[in-house]
Amino acid sequence: MSETGAKRQFGTIGNKILSIFCLAFASFQLYTAAFGNLDSLRQRSIHLLFAAILVFVLIPASKKFSLKRLGKIDVVMILCILIPVGYVLFNHDAILNRMYYVTPLKSYEYVFATMLIVTVLEGTRRAMGLALPIVALVALFYAFLGQYLPGSFKHAGITPVEIVDQLYFTTEGIFGVALGVSATYVILFIIFGSFLQHSGIANYFIDFASALTMKSRGGPAKMAVVASGLFGSISGSALANVATTGQITIPMMKKIGYRPFFAGAVEAVASTGGAIMPPVMGAAVFIMSEYTGIPYLQILKHALLPAILYYVSIFFMVHLEAVKTGIGCLAKDEVYVRPKDLWKRFYLFIPLIIIVAILIKGYSPMFAVLISLVSIVIIAAFRKATRMGMSKIAAALIDGVRSATGVAMACAAAGIVVGVASYTGLGLRFTSFMLVVADNNLQIALLLTMVATIILGTGLPATPAYIIVASLMVPALVKLQVPLIAAHLFAFYFANLANITPPVALAAYAAAGIADDDAFKTGIQAFKLGLAAYIVPFMFIFNTNLLLLGDNYWELIGAIITSLVGVFFLAAASENWLITKTSLLERVMLFAASIFLIYPGILTDSLGFGLGGIVLLVQYIKFKKVNTESINLF
DSSP states (O other): OOSSSOOOOOOHHHHHHHHHHHHHHHHHHHHHHHHOOOOHHHHHHHHHHHHHHHHHHHSOSSTTSOSSSOOHHHHHHHHHHHHHHHHHHHTHHHHHHSOTTTSOOOHHHHHHHHHHHHHHHHHHHHHHOSHHHHHHHHHHHHHHHGGGOOGGGOOOOOOHHHHHIIIIISTTTTTSHHHHHIIIIIHHHHHHHHHHHHHTHHHHHHHHHHHHHTTSTTHHHHHHHHHHHHHHHHHOOHHHHHHHHHHHHHHHHHHHTOOHHHHHHHHHHHHHHGGGSTTTOTTHHHHHHHHHOOOHHHHHHHHHHHHHHHHHHHHHHHHHHHHHHTOOOOOGGGOOOOHHHHHHTGGGGHHHHHHHHHHHTTOOHHHHHHHHHHHHHHHHTTSTTTOOOHHHHHHHHHHHHHHHHHHHHHHHHHHHHHHHHHHHTHHHHHHHHHHHHHTTOHHHHHHHHHHHHHHHHHHSOHHHHHHHHHHHTHHHHHHTTOOHHHHHHHHHHHHHHGGGSTTSOHHHHHHHHHHTSOHHHHHHHHHHHTHHHHHHHHHHHHOGGGGTOOOOHHHHHHHHHHHHHHHHHHHHHHHTBSSSBOOHHHHHHHHHHHHHTTSOSHHHHHHHHHHHHHHHHHHHHHHHHHOOSOOOOO
16 A cells, blocks of 8 residues: 555445455455465456555545545446456456467457556556556557667567557466565565564564664664664565654654754665565565576575675664764663563564574465464464454454555556566667667666666655566676676665655655654765665675675675675765764775775775775874774774
8 A cells, every 4th residue: 555645534334344345355365375376367366456446445536535435436446447357357268268469359358458557557656656657658658659669679569469468368467477476475474564563563673672772872773773674674665664663763863862864864774774684575575586586585595694784884874973973872761671671572573483484494485474474463462462352463454455555556557567578578678778888888787777776766666666677677787697686686775775865765755754854854864874775786796795696605704894894984984984083085085995895806805905994094093182082983
């Protein structure tokens, strides 16, 4: 569901009917996960039907429409999704047995295809905004008019039969891989996150982070980093993460002395990182698994070290800010979570441990989630504060499927883009074009991919932004000898980093509202705090040991050390502080040192350590001239 904007609230009877519909949606997903999914076309079409109806019921077409009852346009839209999806379900066998792209279509089948496309675009607009529907419309225009384009992007032309089959009757378009992942894995993990919240177990993550960090300098900011990483790894949504943990962490950061815009930026950057932190990593990781053929658990393994580097870099930033501005730690009476109390509730981590353990055993993510859902109910029953009765379970299911509908609509709309790109050969043309522009230079190709992904991500949710880039630009990186998983993770990172990239840094703007400070100022600060995060993807492209692709442990240890030192130097350059305030030359040297440490090799590592070491020595001498006390870096 859209993470912003007002939703309809009906009367008592209307809300009960809506709740029953949501529970039916959840029951379908849980039943098929437990006893086996339907065939692809049926599973995906039923999933989309539920999601689209919920969107049209809950989200009005515009602000001028009532928030208490359905409008005529909503009823029309519901009919426009019911009829084409119903046609697919009732004529399933006939559709599967026809000769795709050859057998003529009946006139009403063209009408049904048009109805489906219109409802997908409108539902996505309501749930996610205009950007993705516009991209999908551009793809449709390309399908119809691409044969008239000059140059290498011209295609041979597509008949109406081919367009309808590709987008409507096959699993290559709207009912494609992206919607398939939403209809199986993604919705279950969103329900899992909803269960953690409704049981109160999610609050334990915040308490855990608090106990770990509150006695250290700038503790509340470090708490935000840890808590958002823990919670965000489950929710996979930067905006949901900001709205949940930010209500607690931002006021605490302001109270201890962090400037409001800085506090908001910390929460935004930490929340954005949740989508790249195992064990869940949001919707796109499941789509990545389908696209690459790499098992989900293996992707988690490859993503772990880069995600840790991301959070370590933020940790360095908030610590240096605390040292620079003289922020201390909370007073004893302000630390509201004691470690001894925390250990008594450590068993609340069991659902996460179960998911990881079952995945390691080789079972499917769906089975892992189902078992973990049961474990949440059992474990939550041990304490009155977390106990889940039938009403709480129902509420968790309802909120889960409502939150999943926006992802479903985005995946369906992205399917239009992918379907057109694959059938017209646009992906191959784009790859060739990119290789020509980059002149087969990997560095230029990486920069082009980064810029394109961030631009897409500023207007699209991370999942469809990743899908589009994975279809159009990632193949070019693979042709330049980038390992498949490294190329996909590169695009995945930057699709998420758009949340903190001005001018449309949505996570930062959401955090600014809680911090009560200027949104653009908070966005700029979030960009600065996340600067190391923009470097991490280049690190694992040029040093694939960080993705655990090599089998030389000494090289892995060396890669970890150089990367940690590199992000520390980058944090110091960004914060304008190391042991004391840095000069412009020192900042340039620290930044250069961090860049050198990206590239593996004795020469680049020596230059990186050498430049950084010189700055440390100069800083030490400057500090000792005006201070007699010992240096306190950490």
